[in-house]
Amino acid sequence: MNYLSISPRLAPVADGSPRKRPRSAAAACLLTASALLLTGCGSGSSTGSATSASSGSSGSAADAQPDAGAYPVTIASKFGSATLKKQPTRVVALGWSDQDAALALGVRPVAVVKTEDSFEHGVGPWDQAALGSSRPEVLDTTDGYPVEKIAALHPDLILAVQSGLTSADYAKLSKIAPTVGYTKDRVAYGTPWQEQTRLIGKALGRGKEAEQAVTKVTDELKQDASTYPNLKGKTFIYAYPMPSTGSIVLYDDERTNLLKSVGMTLDPVVSKAKKLNTFAHRISSERTDELTSDALLVWYNTAKDQRQLESDATFSALPAVKNKAYAGMDRTEAQATSAPSVLSIPWVMKRLLPSLNAGLK
Known part of the structure; x- marks a missing residue:
């Protein structure tokens, strides 16, 4: 599926529309062009068997x-x-x-x-x-x-x-x-x-079990904040590059709230960027040098997009990249953070936080 039809939170935001309609996971990816802002969604015919469930x-x-x-x-x-x-x-x-x-x-x-x-x-x-x-x-x-x-x-x-x-x-x-x-x-x-x-x-x-599940993950996030003390008070940016439009999308939504829950602070450059919709902003790729947060998380739609941005001299010179407080995420990790849940949060935090914490010393 293509994120311009994909998941709203994953998809990039090309047209600025916020979330996509359920027009598929793609819809989920919704953002039409914006959809990519969220993450990538798959497309194609459905698979699986209802009776085997x-x-x-x-x-x-x-x-x-x-x-x-x-x-x-x-x-x-x-x-x-x-x-x-x-x-x-x-x-x-x-x-x-x-x-x-x-x-x-x-x-x-x-x-x-x-x-x-x-x-x-x-x-x-x-x-x-x-x-x-x-x-x-x-x-x-x-x-x-x-x-x-x-x-x-x-x-x-x-x-x-x-x-x-x-x-x-x-x-x-x-x-x-x-x-x-x-x-x-x-x-x-x-x-x-x-x-x-x-x-x-x-x-x-299962209201009681649901409350227990929420409490468990909340406690785990508190423990993460304690286990990775270098995160506290550090600024971060969660971004998505859109080479086709020469821009970079900066998020401010549930995925950034997740990082705030372990003590990090969203960099002010996000709110100062052009607002695309209810959960994302955008800057021109020419302004990459403004992404001077302590930590930087970027999700990529393709490996090609990742190679292109990481080979850029301006990007390589960013503080977070130089200090190795940078996380380049694939679509699976992006999905886990874009629509965080009681199951995806523990999985993805174990993958992201140790390296970020090490780079923020």
């Missing part, structure tokens, strides 16, 4: 008892309310990382949306252990949510919390099954991972 059930959704008094429950979201009278057993996860939260709570969706071509069975490496032998249907949403395919899966719950859901999408999906989207005070693809986990936990009748 725990023989048609959402895995342990039906294997464990819900919290006492969990049902019936009504969950309000931006476009309407979903009422569940009992514990769902066939869950379709349409949000960019909604499957992460479900899997963390022991529920294996019968279907997920395609985000990266490289993701085995449609989920990131941080999900594989929880996915086990389940094989969910992988839905290509490049041209919108495949309503007929979703209906054919006979879901009793549709999750679209971290998504680009629209009122039109909701109207169609809610006729198939109770649909839980993002809340009215959030924008597409803009739900914090804590809220995402709690909403999904409520829908799955």
Whole structure:
């Protein structure tokens, strides 16, 4: 999939539009050209088998008892309310990382949306252990949510919390099954991972487990801040180069909030750059020398883009690059941070923080 159709948070922002609509993971990548700003999403036909996903059930959704008094429950979201009278057993996860939260709570969706071509069975490496032998249907949403395919899966719950859901999408999906989207005070693809986990936990009748999962990751982030003290108070920039437009996108969203949670500070150059949308800014590549933050994280859509930027003399002379407080991320790492979840956060922080901390001495 191409990020200009990809995930909103991953995709770059070419046109400045913020998140993409669920036009696929691509939509997730949404940003049209902007989509690349987020990260890359995969494209192509869907793969996987709904029936092989725990023989048609959402895995342990039906294997464990819900919290006492969990049902019936009504969950309000931006476009309407979903009422569940009992514990769902066939869950379709349409949000960019909604499957992460479900899997963390022991529920294996019968279907997920395609985000990266490289993701085995449609989920990131941080999900594989929880996915086990389940094989969910992988839905290509490049041209919108495949309503007929979703209906054919006979879901009793549709999750679209971290998504680009629209009122039109909701109207169609809610006729198939109770649909839980993002809340009215959030924008597409803009739900914090804590809220995402709690909403999904409520829908799955596992509110207590969801709270425990949030607490666990929060405590781990606090421990990270203690384990890597050089991060405290250091400025950082999270960027994405767009060679085709001669610009560099600078983020200010959930991915940067993640780094703030371990004590880092977003460099002021970000807010001073041209605003593209609700979560990204942009500067010309000619102003690369202004990226003088203590640490620098850059995600690349292709290896070619990475070689091109890293071979640039101005880029090589940046303080963070010279001091080795620079992290060049591939699309998988970008996905893990762009739509952070209770499963992706521990995975990606272990990959990023040790080297950043060492470079910030």
